[in-house]
Amino acid sequence: MSDFLKRPRLPAGIDGSRRDLWEEFRRQPFGKHSPDLQALLEYMRGGPITGKYFLKLTGPHSEWTLARFSTTYPLTTETLPEHVFTTIEDAEYFVFRRRWEEMFGADPGAES
Amino acid sequence: MSVKAAVMGYADRQSVRPGEPIEFKVSALGPETYRADIVRLIAPEVGLGEDCPDFCEIELGTEVCGDYPTEWQPIHPGSAVRVPMPGGLPLEGGITLSANIFPTLAEAGRQGILGTYSPTDDSGLSLMLEDGALALAVGSGGSTAIVTSSITPVEHRWTAVAVTYEPDAGTVEFHARGMETHRLEAVLSSRERMEGTAPGASGGIHFHIGAVRAVDDRGVEHTVLSFNGRIERPRVYARLLDAEDISRLSQVAGPAPVGGAHADWDLSIGIDTDSVTDVSGNGRHGETVNLPTRAVGGSNWAGETDNWQLRTEQYGAIHFHDDDVDDARWRTSFTLVVPEDWKSGCYAARLRADDAEFYVPFVVRPTPGREADAVFLLATATYGAYANLRLRVVFPWNELIHGRLTVLDDTDLLMLRFPEIGSSTYDSHTDGSTVVYASMRRPVTNFRPKGRIYKFCQDMLLVSWLEEDGYDFDVITDEDVHREGLSALAPYRVVITSSHPEYFSTQMFDATEDHVRQGGRMMYLGGNGWYWVIGYHPTRSGIVEVRRPDAPRLWAADVSQGHLSFSGERAGTWSWAGRPPETFLGVCFITQGFDECSYYRRTPASRDERAAFIFEGVDDELIGDFGLLMGGAAGYEIDRADFLMGTPRHALVVASSEEHSNLYDLMVTSLVDTLPPSNPDDPDRIRADMVFYETAGGGAVFSVGSIAWSGSLSAAGYDNNVAAVSRNVLNRFLDPEPFQMPAE
Numbered sequence: 001m002s003d004f005l006k007r008p009r010l011p012a013g014i015d016g017s018r019r020d021l022w023e024e025f026r027r028q029p030f031g032k033h034s035p036d037l038q039a040l041l042e043y044m045r046g047g048p049i050t051g052k053y054f055l056k057l058t059g060p061h062s063e064w065t066l067a068r069f070s071t072t073y074p075l076t077t078e079t080l081p082e083h084v085f086t087t088i089e090d091a092e093y094f095v096f097r098r099r100w101e102e103m104f105g106a107d108p109g110a111e112s
Numbered sequence: 113m114s115v116k117a118a119v120m121g122y123a124d125r126q127s128v129r130p131g132e133p134i135e136f137k138v139s140a141l142g143p144e145t146y147r148a149d150i151v152r153l154i155a156p157e158v159g160l161g162e163d164c165p166d167f168c169e170i171e172l173g174t175e176v177c178g179d180y181p182t183e184w185q186p187i188h189p190g191s192a193v194r195v196p197m198p199g200g201l202p203l204e205g206g207i208t209l210s211a212n213i214f215p216t217l218a219e220a221g222r223q224g225i226l227g228t229y230s231p232t233d234d235s236g237l238s239l240m241l242e243d244g245a246l247a248l249a250v251g252s253g254g255s256t257a258i259v260t261s262s263i264t265p266v267e268h269r270w271t272a273v274a275v276t277y278e279p280d281a282g283t284v285e286f287h288a289r290g291m292e293t294h295r296l297e298a299v300l301s302s303r304e305r306m307e308g309t310a311p312g313a314s315g316g317i318h319f320h321i322g323a324v325r326a327v328d329d330r331g332v333e334h335t336v337l338s339f340n341g342r343i344e345r346p347r348v349y350a351r352l353l354d355a356e357d358i359s360r361l362s363q364v365a366g367p368a369p370v371g372g373a374h375a376d377w378d379l380s381i382g383i384d385t386d387s388v389t390d391v392s393g394n395g396r397h398g399e400t401v402n403l404p405t406r407a408v409g410g411s412n413w414a415g416e417t418d419n420w421q422l423r424t425e426q427y428g429a430i431h432f433h434d435d436d437v438d439d440a441r442w443r444t445s446f447t448l449v450v451p452e453d454w455k456s457g458c459y460a461a462r463l464r465a466d467d468a469e470f471y472v473p474f475v476v477r478p479t480p481g482r483e484a485d486a487v488f489l490l491a492t493a494t495y496g497a498y499a500n501l502r503l504r505v506v507f508p509w510n511e512l513i514h515g516r517l518t519v520l521d522d523t524d525l526l527m528l529r530f531p532e533i534g535s536s537t538y539d540s541h542t543d544g545s546t547v548v549y550a551s552m553r554r555p556v557t558n559f560r561p562k563g564r565i566y567k568f569c570q571d572m573l574l575v576s577w578l579e580e581d582g583y584d585f586d587v588i589t590d591e592d593v594h595r596e597g598l599s600a601l602a603p604y605r606v607v608i609t610s611s612h613p614e615y616f617s618t619q620m621f622d623a624t625e626d627h628v629r630q631g632g633r634m635m636y637l638g639g640n641g642w643y644w645v646i647g648y649h650p651t652r653s654g655i656v657e658v659r660r661p662d663a664p665r666l667w668a669a670d671v672s673q674g675h676l677s678f679s680g681e682r683a684g685t686w687s688w689a690g691r692p693p694e695t696f697l698g699v700c701f702i703t704q705g706f707d708e709c710s711y712y713r714r715t716p717a718s719r720d721e722r723a724a725f726i727f728e729g730v731d732d733e734l735i736g737d738f739g740l741l742m743g744g745a746a747g748y749e750i751d752r753a754d755f756l757m758g759t760p761r762h763a764l765v766v767a768s769s770e771e772h773s774n775l776y777d778l779m780v781t782s783l784v785d786t787l788p789p790s791n792p793d794d795p796d797r798i799r800a801d802m803v804f805y806e807t808a809g810g811g812a813v814f815s816v817g818s819i820a821w822s823g824s825l826s827a828a829g830y831d832n833n834v835a836a837v838s839r840n841v842l843n844r845f846l847d848p849e850p851f852q853m854p855a856e
Contacts, residue, residue: 008512030515030742031708031773038774045512052511057521057564060167061159064519075506075528077520091517 008042016104022096026109029092044099049075053095058084064091117142117466120526120533120555122440125653126492127475127589130452134474136176136461137442139185139555146465149177150448153458153473155576156569157562163740163827165576167562169462172454176446182465185443187532187554190338191436192224192323193377193388195398200228200236201319202374203279206352209239210274210361211321212291212411214429216543217340218244218267222258223434224324224337225273226346231256231336232327238320239275241265241339246286248275249324250306261286261302270344270411272362276352282306287358291411301355319396321346321377321388322404322432332441335401338434340543343379344410345428350374364412365425368392380428383407383420383677384650403438403549403655405431409672418661418674419682427672433541437534438655439553450476456586458490458575460561470523471560473568478586483603485846486585488575489624491610492552493590493617493646495567496656499556501536502527515707515775521563526555533557537658538667546667548677552654565741571610573822574637578608580830581839594619594648601627606845611638611822612749614701615646615658618681625696631810633845637838639800639819640701640749642686642693647678659683687757695758698803699751699817705775709747709820711737712767712802722854723766723804725844726814726837735767735802736834741823745834747772750800751817762854763805769818772798810850814841 014021014036021037033041051071055064056079066083070076085091097109121138128134140146154168171177201207209226217223218241227238227249234251240258241247244267247260263286265271270291277284286302318325322343323335345364353361353370360369368376373392381389383406390396400406407420410429420427448461456478460471475490504510505527510518527533535541537550552559559568578585585608593600594617601607601623613636616624621642628634649655657676659669662684675683682689693700712735718727736745746769753759776798800818807813824834 032771033774041515042512045515046509049506049508052508052518054511054518054520057519060157060562061164061565067520069506074531077525077528088516088519095517 007048008039008046010043011036011039014040016100016106019108022100022108025096026093029089044096055085055088055091062086064088066091066094115141117468118526118529119146119463119465119468119470120530121445121461121463121470121472122553122555123461123472123474124553125474126552127477127592128450129477130450130454130479133447133449135444135447136472137185137440138180138445138463139442140182140463140465141184142182142468143466144182145179146182146463147179148446149462150174151460151462153460153561153572153575154579156565156572158565158569158573159740162829163738165573165580165826168576169460169561174448174451176448180445185440186328187437187440188328188334188336189402189437189532189534190323190335190434191400191402191404191432192335192338193321193398193404193430194401195319195321195375195388195390195396196317197228197319197396198317201348202350203277205350206276206278207237208274208276208349208351208353208358209347210272210358211346212270212272212344212362212364213265214270214342214411215241215265215267215340216545218265220340220434220542222337223339224320224322225339225343226319226321227324228319230325232325236325237277238324239273240337246273246275246288246302248277248284250277257306259284259304259306261304263288263300263302266290274353274358274361278352287355289359289362291362319375319398321398322430339432340434340541342408342410342429342431345376345378347376348374362411364410364428378428379430380410380424383424383427384680400430402436404433404436405548405677407673407675407677409670413672415671418672420675420677421680431545433543433545435531435534435542437532437554438549438551440555452479456484458572458587468522470555471562473559473561475587475589477588477592484584484586485604486583486606486608486842487601487604488578488585488587488608489593489610489613490571490587490589491567491613493594493615493620493656494610494612495556495559496550496552496654497537497615497644497646497658498558498567499536499550499552500527500534501558502539503536504558513706513775515705515773519564523557523560523563526557537656546660546669548659548669549655549657567612570612570819570822573825574608574611577825577830577835577838583842590620591648591653593623598623598626601632604632605848606633606635606842608635608842609638609641611819613638613641614643615656616642616644616686617646617648618679621686621691621696628807628811628813629809631850633811634813635841635845636697636813636815637821639751639817640704641697641751643701644685645676645681645683645689647676647681649678662688692757694754695760696813697751697815698759698763698805698813699753699801699815700757701749702752703776703798704749705773706748707742707775708773709739709742709744709823710769710771711735711744712746712769712800714767715765717764718766720764722806723764726766726804726840728840730833730836730840732833735837736821736824738827738832739820739824739834740826741820745821745824746800746818748819750776751815752799753801753803759803760805763803765801765803767802768796769800770796806851806853808853812845812851814845
């Protein structure tokens with residue numbers, strides 16, 4: 001793949017203190033976003049394919065199971081049957097929170 | 113350990129008439145038998161709820177339905193040139209093999225450049241790359257000896273290489289000369305001795321260029337140890353050439369630099385065919401296997417033109433890949449002869465093995481003379497270009513450009529489990545070069561009515577609307593129009609397109625435009641249509657070619673590849689070819705986004721009396737602010753009218769979409785630079801336009817310019833303004849009353 005497809009950069013000022021971005025994502029996971037949320041999403045979603053989360057369609061447009069690509073090539077996949085969703089939105093929230101936690105060390109959706 | 117069940121299949125064609133046969137080829141793993149049924153497809157499986165049609169297939173009792181013994185049929189990817197050579201190579205006086213090579217994956221183990229070697233029976237001899245070094249493989253009938261040199265041709269550079277072999281003395285000499293303008297080492301040679309091995313058998317049956325011969329356990333001959341890269345002017349001399357003669361062999365054009373060749377293949381001859389020509393006078397002609405890429409620049413490509421027809425002598429190279437596959441070449445599992453009374457429509461062979469399921473869709477055309485007034489044109493050219501879209505599974509940016517988590521299903525993941533089923537024209541080969549040929553003659557994972565909603569599945573939403581509303585319609589394919597031209601469309605008053613008819617050949621473009629010019633009516637109910645120039649293989653069905661010289665980054669062809677090999681036509685977008693889609697459809701693709709779809713707002717032009725029939729009974733200002741494809745009728749890939757680019761001056765833009773998500777902007781500014789430049793200060797630049805215009809011959813064109821239109825038809829039980837507009841247009845288009853051109 002062409003090398004111009006580098007991972008987008010995370011702009012300065014977007015860090016774990018920006019729980020407002022989680023709140024915005026929770027309100028509207030799809031569609032128009034603020035510039036900061038858009039930048040954060042592009043960083044989160046633009047990572048390498050190795051180890052990347054995806055959804056496995058396990059019921060006819062009614063059930064999605066979290067899955068992950070292998071961390072090495074040749075690529076294989078692993079489903080995570082403990083994480084089954086009945087809406088795409090719930091899956092998006094789950095992955096957003098997990099990625100946030102991996103990046104910033106805390107779950108933005110945790111009760112404070 | 114039990115094997116996870118799998119079943120895959122394909123057909124020898126995508127379109128068949130009543131009374132004609134269609135052959136299905138099936139491969140399965142797991143249970144002792146698999147089940148095959150033939151079904152008529154009425155509605156796709158797209159979800160639950162009142163806005164979604166219920167999945168509907170009708171099982172048809174035919175004699176081919178039943179249980180079949182499970183058989184695994186392998187696919188052998190990798191391209192080559194195969195030359196019949198009964199008796200093998202004459203070794204008595206020594207042998208010289210030569211070629212110019214351009215390795216692109218030099219260290220990919222053992223790769224065959226040219227010769228008769230076969231590891232199956234340890235016979236013959238071939239010049240090879242062995243972990244990047246020139247080598248000679250010699251089979252003695254019971255074992256193989258590999259003599260490896262110290263010469264390592266540079267990757268992505270042309271090198272003239274040769275080997276001489278003197279069986280009696282066991283002497284092997286390798287020669288190499290870099291062909292770069294500026295190089296450190298002009299000539300390399302390496303003299304080796306073959307120890308402890310009897311003189312090799314001469315090899316029989318076939319000589320291969322770009323791979324070596326093998327035979328699988330079913331007795332099927334195929335190729336292995338594929339070379340990745342370009343090979344130019346391969347030659348064989350049935351004698352030992354000296355270093356001075358060998359130094360002249362890199363010359364690729366003009367008379368033979370050294371006479372008396374046993375074989376001398378000029379690969380610039382027959383670029384638009386599967387044939388390879390021996391110009392030695394000895395008639396050792398060959399054919400390509402698995403479609404290696406032709407019409408690529410050779411060592412002497414000088415940049416004067418990117419048209420192989422103008423400087424054919426500079427296109428004497430063939431690019432081989434270890435993952436090329438043009439045909440799985442499976443034996444036929446069952447043959448259906450379509451009964452005379454079957455209605456034209458979409459059908460499929462449904463294959464099941466345990467919990468594994470696979471569909472092989474096909475179209476039944478009408479019996480000639482019994483056509484309906486409307487025809488649905490199934491976008492098989494586009495399906496071909498996207499067949500086995502590996503990128504959709506493994507591309508790191510999928511989630512980013514879709515603005516959503518990537519959703520995959522079991523059928524998608526067959527591409528990881530069985531990579532030998534190959535790739536699409538959006539993918540790269542193992543060596544990083546772009547795939548330019550794609551075939552339906554292999555299992556195609558994204559041609560199905562179920563699972564992830566995509567292409568054919570989405571097009572079935574249009575079919576299910578036509579079925580639901582009780583229209584009498586036929587179904588034909590892009591390839592039918594390509595092969596038959598206007599005569600395939602002539603019986604019909606109305607042509608209804610698929611949701612994404614992106615790939616069009618000249619023949620298809622001509623036929624659809626001529627049809628409308630002569631009074632026909634075009635309902636373009638999709639987005640990103642008539643966008644890329646496509647070529648079909650001249651003789652073999654289901655194989656398409658795409659090159660994108662005007663895509664400077666993603667999916668780019670190298671600069672020598674400006675023209676298709678199949679047809680010689682200018683490659684790239686139709687706009688690049690000087691025939692912008694706006695001139696016919698009134699609109700052209702501008703951008704895409706898959707996170708959310710939007711709606712259209714009617715324009716003042718929608719009140720023009722010429723457009724009154726479109727909105728009859730529709731009072732809403734917003735059209736399609738609902739739908740099962742991300743919530744709206746305007747989205748996925750969208751098209752815009754552009755009068756500067758050729759939208760007919762009398763065309764009415766009757767509605768335009770608005771309020772698209774950030775993703776649609778991102779695609780324009782950041783990723784796909786095939787899109788036309790737009791003014792970032794124009795807030796309405798991201799929009800789909802709904803366009804209508806009349807033609808002088810009494811015909812008309814109606815375009816919605818959005819893939820997602822198809823997903824809104826079924827909302828509220830087909831009682832909604834998208835279905836109403838579609839119905840209004842189709843009803844008027846079915847009316848034979850000619851359209852009148854508006855006054856100036």
